[in-house]
Amino acid sequence: MENRKVKMDQHTNLLQLEEHMYPLVDVKTPNVFRNLFPYDEVPKIAFNDRIVPHHMPDDIWITDTTFRDGQQSRAPYTTEQIVALYDYMHRLGGPKGKIKQSEFFLYSKKDRDAVYKCMERGYEFPEVTSWIRASKKDFELVKDIGMKETGILVSCSDYHIFYKMKMTRKEAMEHYLSIVKDCLEIGISPRCHLEDVTRADIYGYVIPFCLELMKLMEQYNIPIKIRCCDTMGYGVNYAGAVIPRSVQGIIYGIMTHAGVPSELIEWHGHNDFYKAVSNSTTAWLYGACGVNCSLFGIGERTGNTPLEAMVFEYAQLRGTLDGMDTRVITEMAEYYEKEIGYHIPSRTPFVGRNFNVTRAGIHADGLLKNEEIYNIFDTDKFLNRPVLVAVSNTSGLAGIAHWINTYYKLSEDKRLSKDHPLIAMVKEWVDKEYESGRVTVLTDNELVKVIDESCRKLNIVL
Known part of the structure; x- marks a missing residue:
């Protein structure tokens, strides 16, 4: 005991007595903690309340x-x-x-x-x-x-x-x-x-x-x-x-x-x-x-x-x-998808295609009024990923316009209003989908395909 050092702990500002008395325990048979890791059962989490x-x-x-x-x-x-x-x-x-x-x-x-x-x-x-x-x-x-x-x-x-x-x-x-x-x-x-x-x-x-x-x-x-x-x-x-x-x-x-x-x-x-x-x-x-x-x-x-x-x-x-610089994270994700060919699961936090996409109709309504209600933080600021609202039968013209403006990252001077003919054309297709009995939200790929076709008909480029 007399030879062990007493030193100040800079975090607690308390004197600590070093107790480095841990010799190797050279066992003859392996200790594989079978009580915690029984291979034919799910591993067990045990407690002794030592904090x-x-x-x-x-x-x-x-x-x-x-x-x-x-x-x-x-x-x-x-x-x-x-x-x-x-x-x-x-x-x-x-x-x-x-x-x-x-x-x-x-x-x-x-x-x-x-x-x-x-x-x-x-x-x-x-x-x-x-x-x-x-x-x-x-x-x-x-x-x-x-x-x-x-x-x-x-x-x-x-x-x-x-x-x-x-x-x-x-x-x-x-x-x-x-x-x-x-x-x-x-x-x-x-x-x-x-x-x-x-x-x-x-x-x-x-x-x-x-x-x-x-x-x-x-x-x-x-x-x-x-x-x-x-x-x-x-x-x-x-x-x-x-x-x-x-x-x-x-x-x-x-x-x-x-x-x-x-x-x-x-x-x-x-x-x-x-x-x-x-x-x-x-x-x-x-x-x-x-x-x-x-x-x-x-x-x-x-x-x-x-x-x-x-x-x-x-x-x-x-x-x-x-x-x-957290915006680089989005650049990396895009690099993986486009250059490496690695598919990131769409719901992966921060980087998945749908990580900040709201699909529930009631959530979408709140998000359109104030995005703080259903977005984790300013994803546009930190990840260059503006919040998206998925399009469904309850989206209306405004919801479709919001989706197109954010998905295509249109600048302020190029943003589409709900009165734009492209919006009306897309909504007409959306309404027909749900009138035919559809109950699920529309996927990004479906919308992009319809928007591309509509743009060709209207002779416009987003």
Whole structure:
């Protein structure tokens, strides 16, 4: 007790007694938390009502895995597409670089070409980082390219250590530490990806391992980042939930008991149970500076935390966008649709074609009177996406005119009034649809087709 340090906690202004007494628990048989993860039943969320305090860091940011995890679930991007998306991310992150890093594969010539071209842009943010196999050969490649940091896979659950790697915990830890030392020896900063952390023994393995990493960081004077990877999406953010499923419990343990500073902690979430966004936000709230995301959530299985979602989570938590240009999000979505050929589901928040389209007749009536009633915020200002009212039998001439003006983004001097002959022609077609027994709202594609035909008949161009 006498040798343990007493230090001031800058967030609480209370003296804290360090209790870093977590030796490795080298079990003979794997602890796979069968009580929480019975494979032939739905996983269980258990509680012990142990509450940890909020610990929002002074600065928080987003990191990107679009070109790494995001490429593990779709056809690879071309070099040109990667560079274009990297440019978009630089603009989206703004002058303060709120999108701090983007990670890349280095395996193929195409990947490396993209890395070189992105680095040639000379942007401070997002910093180009890598994801490599844990080998000296790959470390040298990172160094030759001129990167300062690389990700290293250090799977931490007994599922991976015993069943996949066929090792004991002690053997796995020694293996990982030797790899990290190899990285440090050539001056590269390692980012340790704690794969499957939400099924790992937090106090028996994860914290002892992180303590050893912090010793190496002190020895080599090179930062070592800890990425908490919720590989299977098991994390929950409920107060009092037990570890290893508790997001705040994991962050608290790594920060408080392993002594990892907030700026070196990052959360990487998956969406298997629809919790990627809320879990990433929770990681911020309880001490992680970074949340790792991919554009539109594209990633392994159900995907990663959507990057665009965390941009708006940031703004809600901080009360400011801190210079992030959110209109770029719409440009990116259009690029995916038109240049990459990726279809974004129409109801996807912020980027889907119908995310701010009102279809219910009673909602449409209120929205036409005041769009604040049924729109989440000024979507025209933040996303260059004016609110739309879907056309139905209750829309009337004004509703059809509003749809055309907003859908086609007509400037003030070109906007159509409800008295325009095009509006009358479209309404006539709409009325016939519903007179014939239709009960559903009209789709965008149907309306565009009718409007195109009507424009040709009237010899006008929108």
